[in-house]
Amino acid sequence: MLKDSSKRSSMRSFYLFQRSLKKVANHDSLKQKSDDKLTQSNKNFGGPARVILSAFVVFSLSQVLALVLIETGFHIFHGGTKISLDQSAAAQFIYILLAEAAVIGSVVWLVRRRGLKLAAIGLGRRIKWWDIIWAAIGSVAFYGLLIIVTVILTALTGFNANAPQDVGFNVLSTPTDRLIALIALVILPPLGEEILMRGYLYSGLRARLRFWPAMVITSLLFGIAHLSTGANGALWVAGVDTFLLSFVLVALRERTGALYAPIMVHGLNNLVAFFSHFHG
Template identity: 30%
Template sequence: MWVEHDEGSPADEGSPSIRDGLVLGAHWGLLAFIISLSLYYLLSLLLTGLVFGGLVSTWDPSDLGPLVLLAFLPNLLLGLGPVYASRKWGSGMRGDFGLLPTGRDVRVGLACGGFSLLTAYLLNLLLLQVYGSEYLSDSATNVLQNLMSGIGWLILAAIVVVVVAPLTEELLFRGALWGGLAYYRVPPWVILVLTALVFAQVHGEPSRMLALFGQGIAIGAARMITGRVSASIVAHATNNLPPALLLLSGA
């Protein structure tokens, strides 16, 4: 399974660990997950330091669109690690992740994405009772609308929300991490729960952890049903579409 690369060239015959899908004693998916997530947090801290160090003061306060999009930059690192590791040590993007969606991937993804939205709606209603009206007052969509001026920046932000974030996050969580855990024969339902927990934690919104966990379960179900990351990408994009449309409605 791990011998052939996407380009069809054989893996290094002189390295048994690579032939077995192992790098430094661990499966390459777990290694890609750890390194990508570490770089994500490191870059996030550096950007936060730049902001609090006075970078914001050099921007036109009437249009912080470029600065907001810069905040999405660490998100790219979530997907670059799995892509590199898959091409170097795995079977390539199509072999490891099933990246090109089939008709079944789309159908299952849309269904799971719709279920994710329903799950989020019901859990948000519950959390609204717990936290009160303040719970939804500082949503990411409202923040982006307040910071950005101009339809161009809003459209670009919406593309990031619907296309870029689902792609990079799914390659990391339901791609590299899922594949690495599956290599060690962790039961699929345990992988589903663990990836959903990590998915919720990475978003850094403690008050919404329960809702994000529920969404992670629904999105991960698409991966578990089809065995392909492309299905979970469709589910994730479907889940993110309403917030993106809400974002554009403020233009």
Template identity: 25%
Template sequence: MTMTTEISMLPSVETAPRESASGVRPFGPFVSILLVLAIMIMGIAIAFAVAFVATGLLHGGGWQSFLDALDSPEEATGLAQLGERFSWLLAATWSFLLIPLIVALAAIRGGGGIRRLLAINFSVPLKPMLWALGFIVLVALVEGRLAEMYPSIQQLFGLAQDPLALAISAVVIMVLAPIGEELVFRGFLYTAFRERWGYAPSLIVVSVLFSAMHFEPTMMYPLLVLPLAFALGWLREKSGGVFAPILLHMIVNDWAFLSTYLTR
């Protein structure tokens, strides 16, 4: 394999004919959104049950002690630790479930079209990757300046204090979230929108949906995520698949996690 301006082990999804050999086409845009909402709700329901049971089993005093702690508001420290463990176990389970659920959804559409429907290839165009990284660095510098001017922004990036919760959060942020979210948004959804609406509308809608998923009451976090969403969508278009966006997403999340951890 030779390396010029691109490393490409599989053909680009977007350069392939719109009809694959299997004849599998993506779901329509609105059907795709409803299906994604369905698997997300399903994933949250399963993750909630798993996280609740796991938190109880991990509680040092056993299951009954865990239930007693939930009924004792005066044990603020213990409840905070339980809350951290539960919230990150919930996030970990949900992020992990997103991967098989979205693959299963693509398989329902047509087993031979999973790669096409999720835009799975291993193309990493070097120039677009560097441009996207440069853009993200610029955005990070601006957001860093905003964090200095508005300290409340820094509270959005706090890490867990409990060691177990911190370890789980590292797995979620650095590995599971980039893979699951990119398969869903730049894979399944972007492919569905791109097929019907073209590049620009697909980039805008999917980026806004991705940012909306990061909702929190102040609405600052979704706004901070939006530039990253556009960079990931642009890279998805240039690379023809989700591998490059997954890689960029991992780089951004890993840098954010490690920098927050080292400076806290």
């Protein structure tokens, strides 16, 4: 009888072990299907050309829409007087606010339309403590890289790293003007630009391309978008600065899987540039 009891116990243990193996197998199978589904879902962005074109259209139309809205509003409330954005801090602030809001709204619409979740563009989770740590590491890496590249370019080409940049706010006559300029330059662009460039553009490219091609394309387009036109033609300072910045931001997006660290580094860079421009 003891032998039969032992036999039944062994059979029961084997049965439980077998069930455990099936659960593990089923879990792995479901996880693999989930990963495959996620990979396939991310490809809903479309091909690289489609992603680039969509990002360009969003960027361009958002600025046009913001300009039309502010010009129309000013015409209605000020009797047809033409507005000069660079001479009015309030008008420039509203313009940037409208443009960035249009960018964010357009990206969210595109993501939803293509059957994707916000996680596909790096907004699928809450901010974590390691996002802050990676942001600190990214900031140090960016300024180190910027110094090295600036020294090399200056020695080889006479690159002028101190060339003045047009930030859009030429008249800041009151504390309120300075406050809204700070918000417009340090807070709003990092949100809108990261959601568009490292969120939509990079994520869309990364769904079809390897890391380095996706990084280089994103950074080139980001740098080109920031080229300013001055009296002596294109000001390459902003282009080089943002091209290098994008390298770090893309690396952070890839490493953390989210946009929080890139947004923080972008905001810090704009804060440094703000105080350098207006208080340097």
